[in-house]
Amino acid sequence: MTYKLISSTLCATLGLTLSSAALATQYPLTIDNCGLKNTYQHAPERVVTIGQHETELMLALGLKDKVVGTSVWFGHLPQAYAKEEATLKRLSDNSPSFEAVVGQMPELVAAQYTYHVGPQGEVATRGQFEDLGVHTWISPSDCVGKSVTDSSNSDGARSVPYSVDLIYQEVTEMAKIFNVEPRGKELNQQLAQRIEKAQLAANSKALRAQNAKVVFWFSSSRLKGDPWVAGNSGAPAWIASALGLKNVVDTNQEWPAVSWETIASDNPDYIVLAKMDRRLYPADDIEKKIEFLKNDPVTKQMKAIKNNHIIVVPAMSLNPSLGNVEAVEEIGQQIGQFK
Known part of the structure; x- marks a missing residue:
């Protein structure tokens, strides 16, 4: 019995060694x-x-x-x-x-x-x-x-x-x-598993069936100027698609400047805001972003603001990165809490 156990252990160890050597x-x-x-x-x-x-x-x-x-x-x-x-x-x-x-x-x-x-x-x-x-x-x-x-x-x-x-x-x-x-x-396996779990938590099929719309605001050179929002081909668009959401900004530019009047006309259901420590621009400050959205005569009429469907995620999670998985998780979780 002892011999068999030792042999099994040696075989397992040898197998791991050979596998590591192959890689x-x-x-x-x-x-x-x-x-x-x-x-x-x-x-x-x-x-x-x-x-x-x-x-x-x-x-x-x-x-x-x-x-x-x-x-x-x-x-x-x-x-x-x-x-x-x-x-x-x-x-x-x-x-x-x-x-x-x-x-x-x-x-x-x-x-x-x-x-x-x-x-x-x-x-x-x-x-x-x-x-x-x-x-x-x-x-x-x-x-x-x-x-x-x-x-x-x-x-x-x-x-x-x-x-x-x-x-x-x-x-x-x-x-x-x-x-x-x-x-x-x-x-890579861990990332894929986390994405799948987040999709289930957000009930992405239901969101897709509702044609739920979203806009992603990163920052702006002027707080009351045109915001830099995510286009339809970058990381946020992939995040939106993974969750069954439709990004309202239709351009292949990654972070174009789009007027709030144009965004409001699409009346998004959710707005995702980038939070960061950086302070290069006025709209880098998350508190100023939220205050603007709730008080501006145009933005405060959007469904996302009226329903307080404001989602805050780390800025890095909206750029191509490992953080994209974190964004899928956090956005999905917060949308689940809204329901």
Whole structure:
């Protein structure tokens, strides 16, 4: 009996070892990221993140010890990462300088947005980093099926609607770069399960049958001016679709400026507001957003405001990120409480 037990244990252990070996990254590894092929000789040991999503992704993959600097923060990470967040080195809450990033001697700079590390990079171009032997990574969600050539405040347009599949892709590729593929697979499975559970909680089929409408307000350059609201091809549109809601703003621009008169004419059933610590614009303040909506002669006539169907979520959850799953959960939960 003892022999059989030992044999079974050895076989199980051997099976896990062989499985892990099969998933181990083979270096050198070449990956095409947003049109640039990078070859990794080994898993990067020093990483600077430019974008809150990239920071959260590193933590979610168990790679916190490799993060030597972070930047571009809208607010706090999910509670699960509160202790780890407190020990992260912040180079800047907004865009860091090129010198500050290079000063951390990174092997990899991981950026959430092309406008930070791209052809017109606010921090630097990819070429500037590559000339120093530093690899760069841009979230596929900010380049696949997306144009960022326009100069508006809309954050670019999408020729292909955003899907959480782009986040799954990024998780898979980053896990491969850092030789933690089992963690990547587990993370993607967890995300998919959370989405399915949130859809059930919100009764998405019922919302779709009701043709329930929603608008997502991120911010505005002027509190009483045209708001930056989500178009029909970005992350909020995917969130809306996952929950059986219809986004009222019909454009492939990610965050276009649309008049309140136009939004009110569609009379949305729900309004989702982005909450953030950032204070670059007057409408970054969530309390000011709510006060405006309840008192403006146009907005206060909308069904969403009359019924107090105001939903507040973290700003990052409305940008392509792991947080999209959190948005589906929170919006679904709050809608369930309204019924």
